[in-house]
Amino acid sequence: MRRDSDLGGLADPGRFSEPLEIAGNDAGTLLEYLRSMQLIRCAEELIGEMVTEGVAKTPCHLGIGQEAVAVGVASGLNATDRVFGNHRSHSQFLALGGDVYSLIAEVLGKADGASNGMGGSMHLYGASVGFQGSVPLVGATIPIAVGAALAAKMGGGQEVAVAFFGDGACEEGVFHESLNLASVYELPILFVVENNLFSSHLDIQLRQPSDSVARFAEAHRIQSRIVDGNDVVRVSAAAGELISRARAGGGPGFLEAVTYRLRGHVGPNEDIDVGVHRKMQDVNAWKQRCPIKRLHAAMAGAGLITPDEFDEQSRGVMSEVRSAVDRARAAPYPDKSTLLDLVYSTRARA
Amino acid sequence: MTELTLVEAVTRALAWEMNADPAVIVLGEDVGLNGGVFRATAGLQERFGTQRVIDTPLAETLIAGMSVGMAAEHLKPVAEIQFMGFIYPTIDHILSHAGRLRTRTRGRLTCPMVLRAAFGGGIHAPEHHSESTEALFAHIPGIRVVIPSSPARAYGLLLAAIRDPDPVVFLEPKRLYRMLKQPVADDGEALPLDVCFVLREGTDLTLVSWGAMIVETLAAADRLAAEGISAEVIDVATIAPLDIDSILESVARTGRCVIVHEAARNNGVGAEIAAELADKGLLSLLAPVARVTGYDTIMPLYQLENDYLPDTARIVAAARQTLEVT
Numbered sequence: 033m034r035r036d037s038d039l040g041g042l043a044d045p046g047r048f049s050e051p052l053e054i055a056g057n058d059a060g061t062l063l064e065y066l067r068s069m070q071l072i073r074c075a076e077e078l079i080g081e082m083v084t085e086g087v088a089k090t091p092c093h094l095g096i097g098q099e100a101v102a103v104g105v106a107s108g109l110n111a112t113d114r115v116f117g118n119h120r121s122h123s124q125f126l127a128l129g130g131d132v133y134s135l136i137a138e139v140l141g142k143a144d145g146a147s148n149g150m151g152g153s154m155h156l157y158g159a160s161v162g163f164q165g166s167v168p169l170v171g172a173t174i175p176i177a178v179g180a181a182l183a184a185k186m187g188g189g190q191e192v193a194v195a196f197f198g199d200g201a202c203e204e205g206v207f208h209e210s211l212n213l214a215s216v217y218e219l220p221i222l223f224v225v226e227n228n229l230f231s232s233h234l235d236i237q238l239r240q241p242s243d244s245v246a247r248f249a250e251a252h253r254i255q256s257r258i259v260d261g262n263d264v265v266r267v268s269a270a271a272g273e274l275i276s277r278a279r280a281g282g283g284p285g286f287l288e289a290v291t292y293r294l295r296g297h298v299g300p301n302e303d304i305d306v307g308v309h310r311k312m313q314d315v316n317a318w319k320q321r322c323p324i325k326r327l328h329a330a331m332a333g334a335g336l337i338t339p340d341e342f343d344e345q346s347r348g349v350m351s352e353v354r355s356a357v358d359r360a361r362a363a364p365y366p367d368k369s370t371l372l373d374l375v376y377s378t379r380a381r382a
Numbered sequence: 383m384t385e386l387t388l389v390e391a392v393t394r395a396l397a398w399e400m401n402a403d404p405a406v407i408v409l410g411e412d413v414g415l416n417g418g419v420f421r422a423t424a425g426l427q428e429r430f431g432t433q434r435v436i437d438t439p440l441a442e443t444l445i446a447g448m449s450v451g452m453a454a455e456h457l458k459p460v461a462e463i464q465f466m467g468f469i470y471p472t473i474d475h476i477l478s479h480a481g482r483l484r485t486r487t488r489g490r491l492t493c494p495m496v497l498r499a500a501f502g503g504g505i506h507a508p509e510h511h512s513e514s515t516e517a518l519f520a521h522i523p524g525i526r527v528v529i530p531s532s533p534a535r536a537y538g539l540l541l542a543a544i545r546d547p548d549p550v551v552f553l554e555p556k557r558l559y560r561m562l563k564q565p566v567a568d569d570g571e572a573l574p575l576d577v578c579f580v581l582r583e584g585t586d587l588t589l590v591s592w593g594a595m596i597v598e599t600l601a602a603a604d605r606l607a608a609e610g611i612s613a614e615v616i617d618v619a620t621i622a623p624l625d626i627d628s629i630l631e632s633v634a635r636t637g638r639c640v641i642v643h644e645a646a647r648n649n650g651v652g653a654e655i656a657a658e659l660a661d662k663g664l665l666s667l668l669a670p671v672a673r674v675t676g677y678d679t680i681m682p683l684y685q686l687e688n689d690y691l692p693d694t695a696r697i698v699a700a701a702r703q704t705l706e707v708t
Binding site for chain 1 (some may be wrong): 407432441443444447449450453454455456457459473474478484485488490491492513524526546547548571576623
């Protein structure tokens with residue numbers, strides 16, 4: 033049985049397909065958003081191809097269609113902030129400025145990868161851009177981000193912690209433990225929910241009494257915003273407001289960005305054969321809400337990018353990612369000597 | 383030198399290191415205002431403030447998870463879990479993250495945290511308040527598991543645990559918290575985490591134990607001595623990673639070994655020690671390795687607890703049986 037949606041139009045695949053409202057936004061910033069989203073899209077599409085080919089052998093969770101959330105949130109962050117991801121974190125890694133070669137190399141398990149080939153797609157680490165790690169246990173990085181926020185607060189600086197997770201993580205107990213403490217101790221942290229309406233394969237309508245998870249923020253007295261997660265301008269504005277507030281000592285923020293993944297929970301397929309309520313017509317409708325297409329249309333309409341400029345930018349992104357793929361495919365795997373050398377500060381028993 | 387109980391030694395070690403290192407943060411349920419359910423953190427919040435002695439909600443998964451996050455940011459969280467049976471929600475983070483951070487990031491992130499918990503029987507409560515499930519943690523790569531058996535070792539080992547760059551699960555035998563006082567030099571001297579302690583030298587057999595069972599094991603050695611049998615007593619103290627070399631060296635001399643632990647027998651740490659002895663010390667063994675342990679059931683309420691826990695008589699009987707093999 034399908035309940036009424038508390039998200040309303042935000043969860044309606046037939047809505048929000050028009051060009052973004054970009055009036056008042058800086059052209060250079062918009063161009064950066066566009067390029068960043070294109071880079072993420074292109075990298076994930078090529079990763080998807082490598083999964084299909086059997087070259088990428090580790091499970092890959094693609095966020096194709098969700099790029100605006102990571103890019104919009106990252107626009108308010110610095111390299112000294114502490115960002116934590118989940119199983120679907122290629123986008124966050126790249127949006128923060130992580131190197132696309134180190135991402136692809138990691139996905140292929142190579143020693144040059146972001147985690148030196150120890151993690152693959154699901155365990156990304158990028159300290160130089162403030163990405164403190166992703167792990168594929170749903171909800172697991174939320175309390176770790178709370179610990180980082182506590183450390184930031186104790187350090188007396190302006191840093192914030194950010195936890196990216198999905199609507200499914202809001203069903204985990206530690207999510208509530210974390211919001212509670214962050215609120216009580218007024219920690220500088222932003223909780224970002226990419227509400228893509230599915231956890232693995234199950235529709236949120238079958239998992240929760242409401243399809244909007246911002247109600248949990250309200251229960252913990254945390255400031256929240258609900259936005260169209262496919263609108264990078266709105267994500268950026270809402271995240272920026274909550275981040276600034278947290279930096280200024282105003283306590284935690286909670287951003288519910290409503291979005292949709294165009295591919296399956298894992299792997300490159302569109303995932304209409306499993307799960308509930310996921311129909312091809314929904315997937316096709318959400319393709320019209322594509323965050324890249326909508327930003328591009330708005331920029332083209334406003335004369336901020338010509339067709340030639342867009343083509344050139346697209347080719348540039350493609351060539352950057354293709355060259356990263358070629359290099360990563362040729363790169364070596366980690367040496368066997370790395371199997372045991374860092375289990376303890378002193379070498380563990382062989 | 384002041385005479386301290388084990389729990390007082392824990393408090394002194396915490397206070398010493400908090401004073402010496404501003405990165406040390408104590409957190410947990412009732413550790414601040416209340417001073418801890420066993421008083422292990424008594425007076426610390428008054429002395430060091432609410433920023434460094436943090437009362438948390440009743441949320442063990444969060445306590446462990448945020449400790450991982452704090453440790454990765456170069457703080458040294460020392461989190462308290464009130465009873466061993468309350469520790470299981472923390473395994474989510476101890477197993478999945480604390481023990482893996484160093485390897486996962488090729489050493490760029492580390493996790494210098496301590497998870498303290500009151501452990502073992504002796505307070506007349508069943509199950510969660512009294513159990514000994516150290517083997518669960520000993521199985522996790524990247525984690526050190528430390529169990530003191532005296533006030534002085536509690537002091538020195540806890541200092542070492544806080545200073546160690548790796549995550550340490552520090553299990554405090556609550557039966558010993560106030561059982562005896564011992565002179566403890568409050569001098570900030572740590573004890574090593576990678577060696578067993580030989581508490582008593584002997585030539586006829588080796589008794590291996592840890593935690594509160596050291597009391598019964600030493601008493602068994604006394605009783606055996608009265609019969610003219612010379613038992614060496616080893617306190618393993620750090621059960622993971624295990625210093626098997628010290629045990630092998632002792633058994634190479636005595637040829638006989640009895641392992642004593644409070645935990646259930648099945649897949650207990652005693653099984654690992656026995657397997658190592660079989661692997662690496664088989665030719666020096668004169669008799670099968672014996673184990674005196676708790677039973678493979680839940681920790682019972684107090685009357686049956688006396689039957690569950692190994693006592694001196696059971697240890698002496700196992701020792702005699704081992705010595706009968708010729």
